Amino acid sequence: MKNIIIVAGFLAFGGGAFAQDIPKADPATVEKYVQSMWSKASPEWQARVKLDETQRICSETSNTPSQAQFDAILAREKANVTYPADGNVMGDWKRGMVVAQRGTGGQFSDAPGTYQGGNCFACHELTKEEVSYGTLGPSLLGYGKIRKFEPAEAKAAFAKIYNPHAVFPCSQMPRFGHTKFLTEEQIKDAVALLFSPDSPVNK
C-alpha cells in the first residue's frame, strides 16, 4: 500500500518540480541511514544525533509544525528553562561579548576542553562596530534600549537564549541552555550584553 503511494508520488514528480514534491521518506528508513552514516562514532557522539521529540517534529515538518504540535513544543520546552536560583539574569557584558564573538567548541575537530562560544554574531547583528555578522537571525542592535532595559524583558531574553523553542517553536536558533552548550554564567553574560546600558549593543 505504502509502495503504491510512493510510486504515484514519483510519477507526479516531473522535471521542474519543487523540493516539497519529493515524496516523504519513512522516518524509520531515514534513521537507518543515520545509523550507518555514524556507525563508527563513539556512543556519546551517536547519542548527540538521536532526535528528541522537538527535533523530530521540527525535522519532519520542515519547521512548520501543526497548531497542536506547536502548542506541545511550547509547553515542553518552557518547562525545561531553568532560571538562575537567585533570580538575577544579568552577568557581565564584556564577557558576554566573548560569548557572542566566539564560535569554537563542540566540533569533532576541536580538542577536548575547547571553549564553547555562542557565536551570536554568526547569525545576528549586535553592534555598529562589528561588520562581520550573519543574517540568519534578526538584528539585535539596541535590543535592551528599545525594551527600556525592563527587567522582565531581560528575563525573557534569558529564556530565549536558554531555549528559543520555549518562545517560538521550531526556531532556527540553538537551545544553548537546554543542551548545556553554554553555562548559566555565559547566558547571563549574553543577557548583559543585550541589556546593559553601557554595552555597545545599546550605543
Next chain:
Amino acid sequence: MKRLSVAILATAIGFGAAGIALGQSESEKEIERYREMINDPMANPGYLWVDKGEALWSEKRGSKSASLETCDLGKGPGNVEGAFAEMPRYFADADRVMDLEQRLLWCMDKIQGVDTADVVKRRFGGPGVESDLQALVAFIANKSNGMSYKLPLAHAKEQEMLSVGKALFDRRAGQMDFACATCHAEEGKRIRLQGLPDFSKPGKEARMTMDSWPTYRVSQSQLRTMQHRLWDCYRQMRHPVPEYGSDGITALTSYLVKMAEGGEINVPSIKR
C-alpha cells in the same frame, strides 16, 4: 606566471581568514578572477588532479593487476563521458545506489583487488597525503563538462535515496539543533560574511554550487569533492564524523543533484 597569481590569491585569502574582512566588491572581484581561471588548465591547479586521475584510471594496480578501464560508471564499462552527471545511480551488480566515490571504491575492490582501506585512509589529501579518489573524481567529473545533471530515478532504490536525502537535509540534531536547512533554506542569507546558497528548492543557487564541484580549494591547496564538503558541513553542525562513502552522504548528494538539474557542469572550479 598564472600559477604565481594563484599563490598570491591564496595569501590574500589567508589574511581574510585572519579577520580582515574583504568588502563585498572585493570578494566579487575575487570570484570573477576564479571564473576566468577555471577554463584555463594552465591557471587552474585543479587540472593537476584531472591529469593524475586520468593516469590512475588506466594504471594497472592491485592484486589483479588491472586498470579501472572496465569499471562501469553507469554508461557502460570504461565509459566516463557524462557518467558523473547521472550519479548517484543504481548499479545492478552491487544492488545499491552509489555516488561516484562509492562506485570507484567498488571497482577498485572488485576489478583491481586494491586495498580500499588504504585508499579510504587517504580520501582527503593534505600535506604529505595524496588522495587517489580526489584525482579520479576530478578526471571523471571533468568528462561531464558542458552537460546538465540528470538524476536517475527509475529504480525504487534511487527514489528512496532522493526521499531520504530530502529528509536528512531537514533533519535537526546535535547540541545546536542544526540541519542543512538551518543554513541553506533561504536566499540571500549569510553566516558572518559568508554567503549561504539556498538548496531548499531547485534553481540557480543549487545549480551554481553543484555545477562547480569538485573544486580546487585555494585555502586548502587541494582538489575537494562533495564528500569533503559535506564532511565539513557536518563538522560545523557539531555532528559526528560522517563515514566516508556512507549511504547518508549519497542520499544528500542525490538530493542536491536533483535540485541542481538544468545547469551546466564546469569542473574542476576554483574556490576560496
